[in-house]
């Protein structure tokens with residue numbers, strides 16, 4: 001059996017072939033994106049000139065430690081490519097993201113990029129989104145009321161789901177880089193992701209959700225047979 005980390009690294013290495021000198025890059029978050037930043041740093045040491053916007057404090061620390069030049073979306077509001085992982089990828093390249101809690105910055109950075117390339121191992125590919133619990137980032141104020149409103153939206157969108165407030169391994173509530181909380185919605189199957197996505201945005205208190213609709217244009221999916229490049233259908 002192929003080591004999952006080796007597959008993630010394969011996908012990351014393939015994504016690096018899309019990076020050219022002078023590019024402005026969005027740097028994703030998670031175990032797969034971490035491989036990309038490691039490999040990018042090796043190329044930077046060899047002389048590649050790029051600048052990156054990290055999508056989390058974890059990625060910022062990694063990139064800084066490895067000497068990848070960084071900028072912000074205030075200094076550099078338009079990026080060429082974002083390379084990021086995903087928790088689920090459907091055939092239209094719609095995604096669930098946010099398993100690591102970085103969904104808000106990830107979505108802002110992806111939306112500011114000319115293209116988003118998703119890197120993953122084949123376990124992330126699904127026919128329909130929803131088996132992975134959908135992360136919904138919420139403001140701490142009014143949490144109880146927001147949770148009830150989110151539950152109503154999920155039901156109306158055909159995917160009633162238990163909601164759980166995300167906690168860390170030590171039992172403390174997980175707080176995002178933006179200071180918010182995350183409700184994970186165990187939907188099982190989301191019949192219409194774009195509709196659910198817009199309805200969730202209509203709930204006051206919802207800061208962002210992990211449905212990435214129409215943002216990814218390419219997915220690089222690694223399996224033991226090699227890395228497959230899939231364009232948006």
Ligand SMILES: O=C[C@H](O)[C@H](O)[C@H](O)COP(=O)(O)O
Nearest residue numbers: 030031032098099100101102
């Ligand atoms: O918040 C985290 C991100 O959306 C990650 O990109 C996603 O959870 C995938 O992470 P991994 O590559 O570790 O499976």
